[in-house]
Amino acid sequence: MALTFAATPRAHRPDVTPRPAGRRGRALRRNLTGWGFAGPATLIVVGLSLFPAVWAFFISRTKWNGIAPATDVGWRNYERIAQDPDAAAAAQHTLVLTVLFVPASILLGILIAVALNQRIRLIGFYRTCIFVPYVASAAATGILAGFVFNPQFGAANETLRRLGLPAQQFLESPSQALLVVCLIALWGEVGFCAVVYLAALQDIPKELVEAAVVDGASRWRVFLHITLPELRPVTVFTAIWQTITAMQLFDLIYTTTRGGPMNSTQTVVYYIYELAFETQRLGYGAAVAYLLFAVTMLLTLAVVGYSRRSGSEAF
Template sequence: MALTFAADPRAHPPQPAGHRQVGPRGRGRRHLTGWAFAGPATVIVVGLSLFPAIWAFFISRAKWNGIAPATMVGWQNYERLASDPDMAAAAKHTLLLTVLFVPSSIVLGILIAIALNQKIRLIGFYRTCIFVPYVASAAATGILAGFIFNPQFGAANEIFRFFGIPTQQFLENPNQAMYVIALIALWGEVGFTSVIYLAALQDIPKELVEAARIDGANSWRVFRHVTMPELKPVTVFTVIWQTITAMQMFDLIYTTTRGGPLNSTQTVVYYIYELAFQTQRLGYGAAAAYLLFAVTMILSLGVLWYSRRSGQEGF
């Protein structure tokens, strides 16, 4: 008598209807098809980022005006930067802008995000209004701000006159210009931090807030002991992003003060622009650009290292 055994269904799991096994050739064709679509865009992105960066490094070790043949000078451009008083002044202005802009954008972003997280009428309209300045061109924002803070016919001084406050020079005063630029940048960038923190607030588990309230915590204690710890990873990302934004801010300064008055708003990025495109010292400007890149990278890595050491990773 012949015995028959049923095949183990786990050895050959049933395949869905219409399923077809794909061999090595089929997988290879799929990969080729995918790269046929993504390849040209990848080549363009790499070509427009990696190649200019490598080329700029070689330029930074040369003396070149963009027309005559370049003369290799080694590391002399970097050595000159260490004793360049204009570079030192631009670094101080950049540091001042960063200190004014980054903490203000984070604190104001959190406060606006908390306000936009409430259930009130027309909340979608308010959220859109907050984000519109970020979407607008920074160049357009700078041009508009130039009219608003004009000492003669600007709207800011008109408001001051209405309330009996002495008029100000704003962007034409070396002691006020950088603070006004930080205020303009804050108006244009706070929408970004607000949206980021709003998304983080909506991602906080409601059970944590409800448990804290059941334990008798008031709104301030809930915010301090529940909300803020949950926002720390987002804050790490925001600090790095806003720091890079402040250190690389160019279009706003170009459309408002162009580094003036008396170079009081000349940041490192604008100084690099003047070196490369105004005085045609391309090698020296490329060295300054690489120095800015190194400083930005060190600051970003420092923030990441500190956040991971404290157990709050933002990336």
């Protein structure tokens, strides 16, 4: 006997899929909660950075001493920069400092990081000692360096005398002062590069190094063909960071030489300080500051673009 089953309608089941509107509402509440915490701090940061930058641009188009009413001069301040010998000298000093400081800090950072990446006793103590000068006050470092490199009673000349070498003028010599400032800057900043490279070294896959060693590669070949290529993105980052540091160096120069002797250590940032706060030429000082910002931005974009084309992206 054939059995037939009558089709019975399916019971209606409620739709349990969340509605898109509900998901959007929850996402909106999460975003509002996040901005509720981050919003006030963001407004403070924007207010203390963007507003002064925009205001400084308007000041750069005026002749103003900070007291009398400002006089609009258009782009005349920017045109004067090309004919200012003091600005050209300050740019030259900044360029020399940057060329000396950036490669030296990167090279020393790599070497120190490789040394600190070894398994030796008291390695934590050594790493702390390397990083302490970076976290110390730059003003305090400059004041201390002024005593160390004092031509009369400084520790540097005392060491030279004990070695039978002639005493030097250091910060009081126009030909030596900029080199000494670069040396002091390296003392304070190389710890940053060392820590960054140390973190990058510990991030290199150990399998690559072990495979190269098994294939018979020496330590030098491992360093050249594995370690250095893996450190390229970090090198791009440190090169940009140290370039900005060198071009904006002010505190060390202020506490050691004040731009002297004979303006031999007057960098662009210190020249801006003299224009704005010593001679009260706020408009012209703001124009030089904006030109420095433009040069720094172009250099940064050039390095980032080159790194991306070469496959060493760091940003």
